Amino acid sequence: MGSAIALGLRRANPESSILAIEPDAVRRASIINGGITAIEILPNPIASEVLFLATTPQDFSSFLEINPHIKKYKGIIISVMAGTCISELTDRLNCSQVFRAMPNLACAENEGVTIVLAAASVTQSNSKKVKNLLSGLGLLLFIQNEKLMHSATALVGGGPAYLSFFAAALYEYAISSGFEKASALLITAQLMSGTSRLLKLAQDDPIKLCERVMTPGGTTQQAVNIFEKNQIKKTIIDGLKTACARSATLGRST
Ligand SMILES: NC(=O)C1=CN([C@@H]2O[C@H](COP(=O)(O)OP(=O)(O)OC[C@H]3O[C@@H](n4cnc5c(N)ncnc54)[C@H](O)[C@@H]3O)[C@@H](O)[C@H]2O)C=CC1
Ligand SMILES: O=C(O)[C@@H]1CCC=N1
Numbered sequence: 001m002g003s004a005i006a007l008g009l010r011r012a013n014p015e016s017s018i019l020a021i022e023p024d025a026v027r028r029a030s031i032i033n034g035g036i037t038a039i040e041i042l043p044n045p046i047a048s049e050v051l052f053l054a055t056t057p058q059d060f061s062s063f064l065e066i067n068p069h070i071k072k073y074k075g076i077i078i079s080v081m082a083g084t085c086i087s088e089l090t091d092r093l094n095c096s097q098v099f100r101a102m103p104n105l106a107c108a109e110n111e112g113v114t115i116v117l118a119a120a121s122v123t124q125s126n127s128k129k130v131k132n133l134l135s136g137l138g139l140l141l142f143i144q145n146e147k148l149m150h151s152a153t154a155l156v157g158g159g160p161a162y163l164s165f166f167a168a169a170l171y172e173y174a175i176s177s178g179f180e181k182a183s184a185l186l187i188t189a190q191l192m193s194g195t196s197r198l199l200k201l202a203q204d205d206p207i208k209l210c211e212r213v214m215t216p217g218g219t220t221q222q223a224v225n226i227f228e229k230n231q232i233k234k235t236i237i238d239g240l241k242t243a244c245a246r247s248a249t250l251g252r253s254t
Pocket of ligand 2: 081157158
């Protein structure tokens with residue numbers, strides 16, 4: 001996720017100075033290959049105006065052990081770690097200018113969604129700075145109810161995975177029907193982006209678009225009948241609820 005943010009920030013503002021910290025040599029080489037400067041360890045002192053934290057929540061403790069100097073940092077910290085709540089972040093980072101964000105991988109293309117929550121202690125000017133910075137990554141929404149961050153993690157952070165999962169079914173069907181792999185991929189991607197455009201234009205419950213495609217007595221209704229019989233919608237909602245619950249267990253408290 002960290003490199004998607006770096007790529008998105010650079011795309012939004014090519015003049016910005018971005019330094020990625022990546023201890024893994026293979027990953028670091030791939031980041032450098034993508035045109036982003038990357039080094040192995042967090043410099044001491046930290047000179048950046050904004051610091052993104054994108055380790056896994058499970059690695060947060062070891063990150064703090066390796067980088068105790070982060071507690072002297074006086075800039076802005078934006079954590080994208082699932083589950084880790086604002087009070088844990090401000091306490092363990094010894095920093096008042098902390099934001100908790102839940103982005104997704106489409107940030108790399110400035111087509112992401114990012115949900116943000118600010119610590120009560122952040123200044124208005126830092127809040128404005130973060131708003132300007134993150135709005136370059138796509139749709140940006142500030143929230144105040146921290147409990148929603150778990151649902152945001154399931155929905156927004158995980159969103160591209162569920163849509164790709166559905167796309168994988170379309171892709172596999174296309175190939176099994178005899179389309180070349182390249183055509184299957186083009187068709188699938190265009191189906192997703194074309195449908196997304198229609199949904200944005202309609203500004204209505206997505207099921208309405210589904211109904212518009214189902215010509216009475218036609219073909220699509222047959223497919224949707226099978227989805228309904230197998231409770232596909234309920235299965236997806238159950239999956240997101242489980243992801244949301246997992247986010248809650250990843251943090252110490254919220
Ligand atoms: N993958 C996604 O689409 C999203 C992920 N997130 C959050 O982003 C974070 C990262 O997730 P992923 O990118 O999927 O995991 P990942 O495992 O691919 O990336 C974690 C990175 O942290 C690095 N790392 C480990 N220890 C470090 C240290 N001490 N200093 C600097 N870097 C260190 C690892 O080398 C690795 O490159 C998680 O907290 C996750 O909850 C949030 C939204 C979406
Ligand atoms: O799967 C995860 O835990 C992270 C958070 C949301 C998306 N990826």
